[in-house]
Amino acid sequence: MSQEIPYKIYLSEDEIPTAWYNLRADMKKKPAPLLNPATLKPLTAEELSVVFCRDLVEQELDDTTRFIAIPDEIRNFYKMYRPSPVVRAYCLEKMLGTPAEIYYKFEGNNTSGSHKLNSAIAQAYYAKKQGLKGVTTETGAGQWGTALSMASAYFGLDCRVYMVKCSYEQKPFRREVMRTYGASITPSPSNTTEIGRKILAEFPGTTGSLGCAISEAVEVATHTEGYRYVLGSVLNQVLLHQSVIGLEAKAALDKYGVKPDIIIGCAGGGSNLGGLIAPFMGEKLRGENDYRFIAVEPASCPSFTRGKYAYDFCDTGKICPLAKMYTLGNGFIPSASHAGGLRFHGMTTTLSELYAQGMMEAVAVEQTSVFEAATQFARVEGILPAPESSHAIRVAIDEALKCKETGEKKKILFGLTGTGYFDLVAYEKFNNGEMGDYIPTDEDIKKGWATMPNVDL
Amino acid sequence: MSQEIPYKIYLSEDEIPTAWYNLRADMKKKPAPLLNPATLKPLTAEELSVVFCRDLVEQELDDTTRFIAIPDEIRNFYKMYRPSPVVRAYCLEKMLGTPAEIYYKFEGNNTSGSHKLNSAIAQAYYAKKQGLKGVTTETGAGQWGTALSMASAYFGLDCRVYMVKCSYEQKPFRREVMRTYGASITPSPSNTTEIGRKILAEFPGTTGSLGCAISEAVEVATHTEGYRYVLGSVLNQVLLHQSVIGLEAKAALDKYGVKPDIIIGCAGGGSNLGGLIAPFMGEKLRGENDYRFIAVEPASCPSFTRGKYAYDFCDTGKICPLAKMYTLGNGFIPSASHAGGLRFHGMTTTLSELYAQGMMEAVAVEQTSVFEAATQFARVEGILPAPESSHAIRVAIDEALKCKETGEKKKILFGLTGTGYFDLVAYEKFNNGEMGDYIPTDEDIKKGWATMPNVDL
Numbered sequence: 001m002s003q004e005i006p007y008k009i010y011l012s013e014d015e016i017p018t019a020w021y022n023l024r025a026d027m028k029k030k031p032a033p034l035l036n037p038a039t040l041k042p043l044t045a046e047e048l049s050v051v052f053c054r055d056l057v058e059q060e061l062d063d064t065t066r067f068i069a070i071p072d073e074i075r076n077f078y079k080m081y082r083p084s085p086v087v088r089a090y091c092l093e094k095m096l097g098t099p100a101e102i103y104y105k106f107e108g109n110n111t112s113g114s115h116k117l118n119s120a121i122a123q124a125y126y127a128k129k130q131g132l133k134g135v136t137t138e139t140g141a142g143q144w145g146t147a148l149s150m151a152s153a154y155f156g157l158d159c160r161v162y163m164v165k166c167s168y169e170q171k172p173f174r175r176e177v178m179r180t181y182g183a184s185i186t187p188s189p190s191n192t193t194e195i196g197r198k199i200l201a202e203f204p205g206t207t208g209s210l211g212c213a214i215s216e217a218v219e220v221a222t223h224t225e226g227y228r229y230v231l232g233s234v235l236n237q238v239l240l241h242q243s244v245i246g247l248e249a250k251a252a253l254d255k256y257g258v259k260p261d262i263i264i265g266c267a268g269g270g271s272n273l274g275g276l277i278a279p280f281m282g283e284k285l286r287g288e289n290d291y292r293f294i295a296v297e298p299a300s301c302p303s304f305t306r307g308k309y310a311y312d313f314c315d316t317g318k319i320c321p322l323a324k325m326y327t328l329g330n331g332f333i334p335s336a337s338h339a340g341g342l343r344f345h346g347m348t349t350t351l352s353e354l355y356a357q358g359m360m361e362a363v364a365v366e367q368t369s370v371f372e373a374a375t376q377f378a379r380v381e382g383i384l385p386a387p388e389s390s391h392a393i394r395v396a397i398d399e400a401l402k403c404k405e406t407g408e409k410k411k412i413l414f415g416l417t418g419t420g421y422f423d424l425v426a427y428e429k430f431n432n433g434e435m436g437d438y439i440p441t442d443e444d445i446k447k448g449w450a451t452m453p454n455v456d457l
Numbered sequence: 458m459s460q461e462i463p464y465k466i467y468l469s470e471d472e473i474p475t476a477w478y479n480l481r482a483d484m485k486k487k488p489a490p491l492l493n494p495a496t497l498k499p500l501t502a503e504e505l506s507v508v509f510c511r512d513l514v515e516q517e518l519d520d521t522t523r524f525i526a527i528p529d530e531i532r533n534f535y536k537m538y539r540p541s542p543v544v545r546a547y548c549l550e551k552m553l554g555t556p557a558e559i560y561y562k563f564e565g566n567n568t569s570g571s572h573k574l575n576s577a578i579a580q581a582y583y584a585k586k587q588g589l590k591g592v593t594t595e596t597g598a599g600q601w602g603t604a605l606s607m608a609s610a611y612f613g614l615d616c617r618v619y620m621v622k623c624s625y626e627q628k629p630f631r632r633e634v635m636r637t638y639g640a641s642i643t644p645s646p647s648n649t650t651e652i653g654r655k656i657l658a659e660f661p662g663t664t665g666s667l668g669c670a671i672s673e674a675v676e677v678a679t680h681t682e683g684y685r686y687v688l689g690s691v692l693n694q695v696l697l698h699q700s701v702i703g704l705e706a707k708a709a710l711d712k713y714g715v716k717p718d719i720i721i722g723c724a725g726g727g728s729n730l731g732g733l734i735a736p737f738m739g740e741k742l743r744g745e746n747d748y749r750f751i752a753v754e755p756a757s758c759p760s761f762t763r764g765k766y767a768y769d770f771c772d773t774g775k776i777c778p779l780a781k782m783y784t785l786g787n788g789f790i791p792s793a794s795h796a797g798g799l800r801f802h803g804m805t806t807t808l809s810e811l812y813a814q815g816m817m818e819a820v821a822v823e824q825t826s827v828f829e830a831a832t833q834f835a836r837v838e839g840i841l842p843a844p845e846s847s848h849a850i851r852v853a854i855d856e857a858l859k860c861k862e863t864g865e866k867k868k869i870l871f872g873l874t875g876t877g878y879f880d881l882v883a884y885e886k887f888n889n890g891e892m893g894d895y896i897p898t899d900e901d902i903k904k905g906w907a908t909m910p911n912v913d914l
Contacts, residue, residue, distance in 0.1 A: 013464060153837075173881035379611070382538060
């Protein structure tokens with residue numbers, strides 16, 4: 001294949017995948033099931049259906065069907081912003097002087113600003129299909145809330161977002177995007193829920209937490225006729241929907257005969273990375289091809305590199321199911337960091353199991369070095385990356401520089417999950433030289449572990 | 458041509474135009490030349506070269522060459538974000554229930570957030586080619602400054618931006634994007650220039666104006682070895698560069714045999730509209746095809762619909778050349794409006810002359826109706842549009858609704874010039890029901906006219 005590779009490899013709309021790929025189907029040892037925290041038994045479809053939509057529960061529990069058809073209604077929405085391009089980073093390669101070839105799958109060219117829309121539209125569709133009136137969710141940094149607001153507007157669903165109070169106050173623009181899409185935004189904790197009132201009474205000045213916002217959103221969903229709760233990462237169903245990223249990336253690279261040697265993605269809850277690597281990891285699991293996979297996490301919240309592989313609660317409030325995952329403990333408090341999307345204490349069960357099996361690597365990076373990479377990238381490649389995505393850029397640059405030393409022409413693919421237009425406070429700190437690195441001490445990590453339940457399975 | 462039209466028509470990278478189209482070459486009656494305000498004689502290349510780069514001066518004065526080759530260096534940069542898609546607004550059509558076909562050329566998928574980058578990269582390239590060290594400019598809303606910062610970073614040029622002080626203070630995020638791209642941003646008026654110091658002494662509390670920022674940027678460029686001044690709209694050279702919008706749009710529509718009946722764009726200085734309509738207007742001028750062209754301006758700054766066609770200064774400080782254009786007077790103060798990019802008192806000479814010849818129409822719209830259209834559009838088409846671009850959306854919707862009444866299946870093309878991620882303060886006002894419409898009185902218009910020079914040519 002000596003065809004010249006363009007800057008951007010676009011697929012046509014009929015090349016948008018017609019089915020999501022369910023990576024779990026190719027795993028011999030499956031990810032451990034979610035447990036009911038009361039019974040410590042695997043959650044049943046019935047139990048899950050109180051909180052989630054029916055079809056999504058089915059997807060959540062299905063670890064054997066390899067391909068699950070994407071309904072036309074979702075594919076039509078995908079057509080408004082997909083296929084997203086695989087970009088050959090010619091300018092970055094030149095600037096680094098590396099013999100490596102660098103590619104990135106860019107998911108930021110939509111108004112939600114990230115890959116989150118891929119799952120939001122699917123979850124909204126199934127809610128609509130079930131005849132629901134609306135959905136509830138929580139949002140921290142705001143990308144997920146924005147994506148769900150857009151998806152809900154499209155299907156005419158009511159959308160109620162519980163936004164961590166400090167984000168609500170510090171990110172008024174994120175809030176306004178969601179309002180423009182017709183969502184109602186409540187700063188959490190709030191007086192609208194029992195758990196919110198309880199927390200407010202106990203901690204009157206609290207600025208909230210993701211754990212608390214989850215609890216409020218779940219309470220509203222389960223106590224309001226015609227509503228369900230939806231979540232933007234961690235769950236199996238979300239990884240399933242995000243497989244469009246990897247399927248498109250693979251199809252685009254295949255066109256030019258490019259087989260990546262290394263595939264890199266940032267990892268918070270793990271959904272974008274899980275989606276990006278899915279079809280490649282499938283080949284590796286089936287023994288058809290080999291790839292190196294690198295999960296990049298912030299040094300401030302290093303669940304893979306410093307966490308334990310054990311059952312833990314998915315939320316701080318301990319009302320959500322138990323998941324077996326690499327976790328820092330549900331009570332772990334991440335050090336200050338501007339990558340709001342990477343502050344979850346655990347990691348999705350699928351990636352956790354694959355990491356435990358030695359199928360992928362993980363590395364933790366510090367935020368100043370991440371913003372250095374982000375700025376380098378922005379200046380030559382044009383795109384202003386989200387802090388989260390810039391974790392992947394950091395490691396892609398590091399790997400490309402290693403190639404420069406060794407002279408190897410490795411092919412590097414990374415996921416550029418989103419744009420940083422709503423993260424300029426962080427860029428300002430970096431531009432002013434006021435950004436620091438905050439890494440949890442061993443003591444902090446131990447404190448986090450102490451909050452984990454004692455479930456030995 | 459019965460081929461199904463996709464949601465997004467993308468061209469391939471080798472279909473990016475290899476030459477800009479110079480619409481003036483097809484005009485029998487040419488736009489009037491810029492005049493030296495001291496001599497009232499047409500400005501010579503020599504005089505212009507003190508302020509602008511050599512090659513750009515040549516482009517500015519050339520009204521006979523139909524196609525001007527795009528240098529490879531610029532085309533390679535274009536490849537990072539172009540070709541931009543022509544989108545078929547299927548969802549908007551469905552929501553409106555119109556038999557009309559609606560298309561938009563979307564220029565917002567790049568970090569500058571708008572079409573401005575098309576000319577910024579060209580101007581930076583010619584500055585670099587001339588061996589200059591840097592460029593200066595002014596910015597109000599910030600889109601142009603962002604685009605020029607990106608272009609300068611790419612070519613390793615120093616970039617000094619004078620940002621209207623009130624914008625500098627109200628839009629810290631815009632400022633940080635520019636800083637991230639390595640530009641230095643000075644709030645205007647400032648102590649760094651003679652004119653700035655003079656204005657500060659005279660009006661100590663002033664929050665600045667575009668006119669003043671232009672004067673400072675020009676002073677720095679002409680008093681600093683190795684620097685020139687660059688401008689983001691109004692000039693012929695900018696319309697020339699923006700012709701890539703129209704050339705790509707036409708090529709994309711031609712692929713599917715779509716001939717638009719109506720072409721709509723917002724108009725501030727006129728560069729995006731001039732670029733969008735260029736090849737279509739060329740056909741109309743040559744008698745090959747007919748199209749309706751509609752310029753949409755804000756009711757708060759209605760240069761076409763309520764201005765005079767006469768010679769006027771391009772800046773409030775009266776140090777810039779005189780241009781014959783539809784103008785409200787260089788001293789006209791636009792009513793409050795959130796479309797910062799549409800607040801220029803005049804209109805580029807080419808569009809002014811075409812409007813005077815009856816080759817195009819113009820309509821003024823009020824901002825609350827613009828934000829209504831923006832919100833409708835965002836909810837079904839996904840993209841959060843810039844307030845400026847939303848002026849075109851308003852009129853596209855109005856024309857589509859007329860088709861609904863008459864049953865006509867007109868084909869409507871409009872320019873979606875940018876995204877509104879940095880305009881959430883305006884959306885917030887609209888969402889809160891606090892946005893008003895401010896239309897200049899006849900008295901205001903007369904006051905503006907009184908500031909025009911008495912040049913009868």
